Amino acid sequence: MLVAFGSAKGSPGVTTTARVLASVWPGDVVLVDADPAGGDTSLLARTPDRGALDPERGLLSLAADARRGLVQGGVREHLQTIEGGLDVLCGVSTPEQMTGIANVWPALAAELAQVQATDVLVDCGRIVASSPVLPVVMAADVLVLVARPRLESFAHVRERVRWLAHLQDTTARVPAVGVVLVADSRDKRSLADLQQLLAHERLPATVLGQVALDERAADVVAGRLERPIARSLLVRSVRQLVEPVAALAVERGAVRRPA
Numbered sequence: 001m002l003v004a005f006g007s008a009k010g011s012p013g014v015t016t017t018a019r020v021l022a023s024v025w026p027g028d029v030v031l032v033d034a035d036p037a038g039g040d041t042s043l044l045a046r047t048p049d050r051g052a053l054d055p056e057r058g059l060l061s062l063a064a065d066a067r068r069g070l071v072q073g074g075v076r077e078h079l080q081t082i083e084g085g086l087d088v089l090c091g092v093s094t095p096e097q098m099t100g101i102a103n104v105w106p107a108l109a110a111e112l113a114q115v116q117a118t119d120v121l122v123d124c125g126r127i128v129a130s131s132p133v134l135p136v137v138m139a140a141d142v143l144v145l146v147a148r149p150r151l152e153s154f155a156h157v158r159e160r161v162r163w164l165a166h167l168q169d170t171t172a173r174v175p176a177v178g179v180v181l182v183a184d185s186r187d188k189r190s191l192a193d194l195q196q197l198l199a200h201e202r203l204p205a206t207v208l209g210q211v212a213l214d215e216r217a218a219d220v221v222a223g224r225l226e227r228p229i230a231r232s233l234l235v236r237s238v239r240q241l242v243e244p245v246a247a248l249a250v251e252r253g254a255v256r257r258p259a
């Protein structure tokens with residue numbers, strides 16, 4: 001299954017949520033950093049022996065292959081393994097590099113949707129009509145929109161869901177949309193408020209759950225701090241998302257649940 005992650009606006013925690021979800025995902029999984037603004041993975045993640053990742057190996061090398069028509073079955077060659085054992089496809093370093101590979105995105109999207117025996121989670125950054133990675137969003141089984149519990153954040157999510165619903169009228173296929181809130185674990189109201197807002201406007205989006213606001217664990221994910229986080233609020237809350245994300249993908253027509 002192919003799961004895209006993105007934001008309606010701002011920096012609510014897309015990269016952190018996608019990275020932690022990939023690290024707890026059952027079965028084989030690949031994390032793709034496709035943020036058009038420039039990826040964070042090659043900057044923040046380390047190899048298992050704590051070295052730097054190669055920023056040239058990832059989307060850029062895959063796009064070069066795609067341009068030469070060599071991409072079939074070749075995604076694996078462009079992956080790098082990071083500390084903890086997760087396989088990642090590193091993103092671009094600058095938005096200009098993303099513009100440079102914009103014309104191969106339809107081919108890359110098709111390729112990512114077909115990777116065999118592996119689920120693919122893609123950080124797509126901000127979801128806008130002009131995004132070069134829109135072909136991946138459209139090829140995904142599920143788009144997970146990450147938001148914060150603020151009025152304006154809810155309003156922007158609502159507009160993205162409306163826009164996608166409208167696209168569905170003109171496009172053959174759009175992903176199922178799920179929404180995740182990054183909020184204080186004591187906040188028991190915001191999730192229900194968001195659910196109510198979407199239901200009230202009959203918008204086709206499923207509220208998937210809450211990611212705990214956990215600054216220390218987020219700092220560890222970003223490499224700013226070292227400590228075990230397997231039992232942190234962040235990781236425990238993200239683990240709860242596996243089932244609803246997979247269920248939404250299966251509902252959308254993805255063939256299988258993760259092992």
Ligand SMILES: Nc1ncnc2c1ncn2[C@@H]1O[C@H](COP(=O)(O)OP(=O)(O)OP(=O)(O)O)[C@@H](O)[C@H]1O
Nearest residue numbers: 010011012013014015016182212213214215218219
């Ligand atoms: N669950 C969380 N709890 C606390 N802080 C978080 C959480 N998730 C993300 N953050 C923090 O919020 C900031 C933005 O996070 P992140 O980079 O994941 O967001 P993003 O939506 O991908 O942003 P960008 O627009 O830069 O791609 C970072 O400082 C990160 O450590």
Ligand SMILES: [Mg+2]
Nearest residue numbers: 014015035125
């Ligand atoms: Mg990000």
